[in-house]
Amino acid sequence: MRDQEPAPAQRADRRLSTQETAELLGVKPETVYAYVSRGLLTSRRAHGRRGSTFDAAEVEALARRNRRESMAGSSPDELSVRTRITLIDADRYFFRGVDAAELAARHSYEEVAEWLWTGALRPGARFVAPKEALAAARRAVNGLPEHSSPVDRLRVAAVAAATSDPMRYDLSAQSVLGAARSLIPTLAAAQPLQSPTYADGEPIARRLWGRLSYQEPDEASLRVLDMALALLVDHDLAASTLAVRVAASARAHPYAAVSAGLGVLESPLHGAASGLAHRMLLEVLDRGNAGPVVADELRAGRRVPGLGHRLYTSEDPRARALFAALEDLPAAHPALAAARDIVATTARHTDLHANVDLALAAFTVTYGMPPEAGETIFAVARTAGWIAHALEEYEERPLRMRPTGHYVGARPPQPLPEPPGRPEE
Template structure:
């Protein structure tokens, strides 16, 4: 019996050695984890996601892994920090935006200079293709616009701008049977039609709308009942171009997660719009807008700032975690606002807010404050800045979706760190039971 067991063990070892000879060296879970620089649990997470295959050898108690496959995954993880749960902070490769000190760049070009010298549509096209096309205009299919307007028109009156834009994006998707085409040209084509569809779906302030010319001109009629001068239209166009992208903001990360799952571009944009609505993101300029009106009404920033601080709130429109100095987008807009006659009072109120807070903290104006000066001076509602932000950022979301479609699918899948009670736990008892 002992000889038979010994013979059986030799047969198992020989089979394993034969398998290794055919397929290459196999690693234990511990060895695979060490090679990947992760915990053993993460190795099994890779298996569950289909990134790594495992096999139990004859007579083996644990799983084994092909050494070549493990090494290939380790190389991918070194190139792509998002592929491993061991990395301390989420990091995504991008060719779109670089933020460096108090400046930012689109494809290596100073973004503020680009926005000051080119229209929003030209900057969006540059972001998508790397080609500057002077005079380009985005147009929306009439049938798509009609469908989007009907859907937006059915919303309750109290619906906010982001509600309307989300519904318009969903309607545009439903009207496009080719929306699942994720080729580069198809996605760029979607961007060129979706952005004007979002604008055209918004109800005009005075019942009349403009559906041709530069996108900024069309957007103005949805935001203000005033007749715009050239300076105001130029500021709106520049604001759109400045806000096209800003690296991996929360909404942009949501877009990339959706695109990583190969959601079509309309769905990816909808994901971004869902995140944008928060008071710490796209809606921040509305808070600054209301604050400026309060300053103008009370004649001084001091009591308004005091009220904000007493309530334990941050003063809207000040500071940015990525810029130690002044936000370059704010700097560009303030330079234009100084030449806009109607902006004088709101501009003075903004400067009063900055000066008042500077007595206690070194915070500079950010783009939300500059946008608030513009909306408050142009007869726009407090939500006007949110609309401008959302329309502008759609172009950046399309650019990030384009990049993400070229990456390994579902790479935006971090592993959760479970901190709940350890199993096994008894079944829960119903209340009153």
């Protein structure tokens, strides 16, 4: 069965209603009026009824233009997607044009998330999970096998939270943002409790800490966790983010879109990379020298975890910001020294710099967190970015994220396959 897309207008001189125009363009009705205000469409009051009408030919022309622009800059081997969320340029990255590292240093995770979603800051923003969503998520997570991974629990919690939200199919910005503000604290509460719980309504960093460490945090360590969450909110079209946009392009609701991202996140090349760096740091601390540890990694045919990033020629700016914050915490100095030893050891022969996985590992090792803690931090943080990309994709033409396959198999017609013959008796 072919994917369904809005059918083109049958007659160029026909007047379209606002709803018909929105469906043809693959946008919301309010976006149609935004096009009018920007001079991209002209509207005319309908005779004898409320609402505006639009010239079908003009709407078709705008639809074709949008399709061309959505593919601009792409090649057969590279997918290009227009976005206003994150820019990576000259070894720095920016959220809506603002230096992301500076934003994370001055604002909380929740405030950075709001900036990413709306382009406006909400000082003191807090996210609160509905009791129904929390109860559903905890029941579902408690039913998992004992040794389920953190991302397993997050995926199940996201699905359970969706079942408690009857408005999940409403893809208006207001409804999606409401879902996001309740889903993030629900995910934070989906992990087993390690230390005394915190009240709902407190910052996500404080609520998440009790799920990651037995140690009681002070304000300085909580601030570093909050900064880590804010730094990891988004990073352009990472693999998980692309999965989210594909789901949103098919008009999956926000919980389903986040579930798509979580499904991709659990990879050693993505969200799980910090766990590998965590284990390596522990070994360096145990052996007192990075040299033999790095040698063991290379002898086993593995890349050294926590080093290099395809988008940066020097040190990952997220790592730089986290390392600088950890410098102010005396407890973090041993892990920082081990991380520097790893970088210095590999720098003798390669031009690789620390990435955010190594910096995140230095933080999780310092506070006795499990190796999977970095993956949990990454997933909860990135949920805000996934929602930002879903919001953006909901404004685009439906199903535009559907590439055409390049078939390289046997050319038809081929004979029908024969079942395997019976063995000779």
